[in-house]
Amino acid sequence: MTQCDDTIFHTARDALMRTGDTRVWSVIVTIFGDLAPDPQDQISGTTLSDLTRMIGIKPEAMRVALHRLRKDGWISSEKSGRTSSYRLTRQGFEESLAARPRIYATNAGRPGQWHLLLREAQPGASRGKAQARELAPGYLMLMDRVFLGPGRAAGDQGGFVIDGSAASVPDWVKNTVIPEDRAQDYVRLYQDLQAVQAVVQDAPQLSELQVAVLRVLIVHNWRRCILRHADLPDAFFPEHCPAVACRALVGQLLAWLQRPALTVI
């Protein structure tokens, strides 16, 4: 292995840690989701310690998070002599799998299809956002009794379904589905990803562990943006919200920073 460029790594890592409000258990979920997504994939305790330490997570915080994830049935652990190893449980695998399409989709591969669901007025029925909780996941309230759903409507949602087709989406609709603070999250993420792109694009020599850390941080930051709102067709993102540009850059960076095999981390 050639000599590693720590300056480049630190620049990229610090850009991705700028916002700095990463919850430890959530980072570990990202680690498994990106580096050990299958139930047979194992990560050793040593590797987990190295990865989290490089993200600034204290050993004690990691142990607490691992304990919580085991208790919640997300991961399981095995002890072999002095070393522990961890893997996703069936439940952890399935929840991780469900989120993958949204996190790893490319812009080209995203369906533009959406639909509206209009619900009947019901006396004494829940109002506002509480209505959405009665619907299948993925619906987003545009206005009272009107919901935006991804793809085509699945089954009978008990409403009036209109397959989406619109020449343009007005700003007030975009600002309804992506509030301003969500849009600003994407603005910050795009800046951070560009900072990473600037240092990584000269194909620097990074260690496998450094590559793994950068991948985890990229996926984690992206995941925190994209999974925070319903699966919107690209036409619904406000003009100043660079979600589509972020998705392109995430894809490019993950292609550059090829996932290292766990055995060599």
Added chain:
Amino acid sequence: MTQCDDTIFHTARDALMRTGDTRVWSVIVTIFGDLAPDPQDQISGTTLSDLTRMIGIKPEAMRVALHRLRKDGWISSEKSGRTSSYRLTRQGFEESLAARPRIYATNAGRPGQWHLLLREAQPGASRGKAQARELAPGYLMLMDRVFLGPGRAAGDQGGFVIDGSAASVPDWVKNTVIPEDRAQDYVRLYQDLQAVQAVVQDAPQLSELQVAVLRVLIVHNWRRCILRHADLPDAFFPEHCPAVACRALVGQLLAWLQRPALTVI
């Protein structure tokens, strides 16, 4: 001219006059719209008297209605010796022309296209049906801030336009756009049109004047149903509302009862 069958005429006419709440000026509008639709078409006072008398309108009521329509700028009159003749004014022609597509459309010729218009919430803005008045004509309120419009949206309505495409329209939407009393109007009309069909289909010998009277009554009754609500795509009529069947039967009857030339009435 062959002998006329008064029994058949009276049966058909009485069926069409069953509901009997015909306003005289409105019947005269129908007479011009169907029998003298162009500004150069003239109807003599004698012909108008014959037609309205056969519909059960008293001479005095006809004179009052003609006076009102002249005053409103719908028709103009000319005197030549002892006889008067009447024709549509430019305004009367244009208003009549605007309604023709909906009255005389065939089921096959009707566009299935529709669209939804979602309006932005505005503080202090009008609520409910008052919102529709701020829109171009032809919109029908489905729910607060949601409107159904015919065809494709014309120009900028200041809202979120979604071209209509739906696998099915649920009953509560149909019952919103066609209230029960409107649906019952169609049920009665369909019965009446079938009664006319039953006697007229044997190609009876009717006088030109009788044909004209039946046409006027058919168009008038149909017009009173179809122009009483927004121009709905057929998919939006409730199951028990035979509007589409009525349209087919109106077309068939008007084809059988060919419009007589005014000079021979």
